[in-house]
Amino acid sequence: MSPPSASTDHQIRTIDVDGQKYFVSLRVGYDGVEYIGRLMFTEASTEISYQDHGSVPGTSVQDAVRKTQAFSEGDLIQRCYRALSEKRRFGKLRRATDQMIDKIRYINRVAVTLEKGLVDQESGKAELNQAQAELLVIVRSLRLHAGVEDEPDQIP
Numbered sequence: 709m710s711p712p713s714a715s716t717d718h719q720i721r722t723i724d725v726d727g728q729k730y731f732v733s734l735r736v737g738y739d740g741v742e743y744i745g746r747l748m749f750t751e752a753s754t755e756i757s758y759q760d761h762g763s764v765p766g767t768s769v770q771d772a773v774r775k776t777q778a779f780s781e782g783d784l785i786q787r788c789y790r791a792l793s794e795k796r797r798f799g800k801l802r803r804a805t806d807q808m809i810d811k812i813r814y815i816n817r818v819a820v821t822l823e824k825g826l827v828d829q830e831s832g833k834a835e836l837n838q839a840q841a842e843l844l845v846i847v848r849s850l851r852l853h854a855g856v857e858d859e860p861d862q863i864p
Contacts, residue, residue: 715810717748718773723781725788728753732784734776735759736769737810740817745772749788756799756858758791759806801853804846811843 715737723730729752736745745764750757766772779787818839822832 716769718769718776720747720773720776720779721784722752723749723784723788725785725792730788732788734764734773736766736772737813738817739813742767743769743772745776747776747784747787747791749791757803758788758794758799760787760791761794762787762790798853798856799858800856801850804849804853808843808846808850811839811846815839815843 715735718734718736720732720734723732731750731752733748733750734745735748736743738744743766745766747760747762747764748757749760764772764776766775815836818827818832818835821827822829822836827835
């Protein structure tokens with residue numbers, strides 16, 4: 709049995725907030741106990757994404773997505789306002805850091821399942837090598853994003 713992937717993204721819908729169009733998606737990851745979804749609001753004109761700090765828990769990826777799709781337009785707008793209020797200055801660095809942490813968690817899950825014998829040694833080691841290579845790409849990108857602020861007119 710292979711461990712769940714680090715995270716998956718699911719398109720939910722598009723909403724309008726204060727005259728701006730936002731693409732709403734749900735990033736779902738597994739924390740070892742349950743599936744946790746985080747809403748992402750991507751402004752259509754700038755492609756800058758803002759993450760809601762609230763979560764959408766589920767017993768499966770499909771459960772978290774179903775719960776999110778059931779949110780009303782008003783619920784999504786409120787969550788978008790909450791995400792926009794974060795006003796991160798270094799959005800790209802934050803997203804790269806989040807990806808790095810997700811990848812580290814994934815590597816740990818693969819290593820634990822490998823140690824417990826839930827996956828065969830060869831495929832488990834191949835997954836670890838692939839995840840490590842992906843982590844290195846993320847780490848190398850940090851230097852490109854460090855100290856680079858989002859454009860002032862792109863910060864809500």
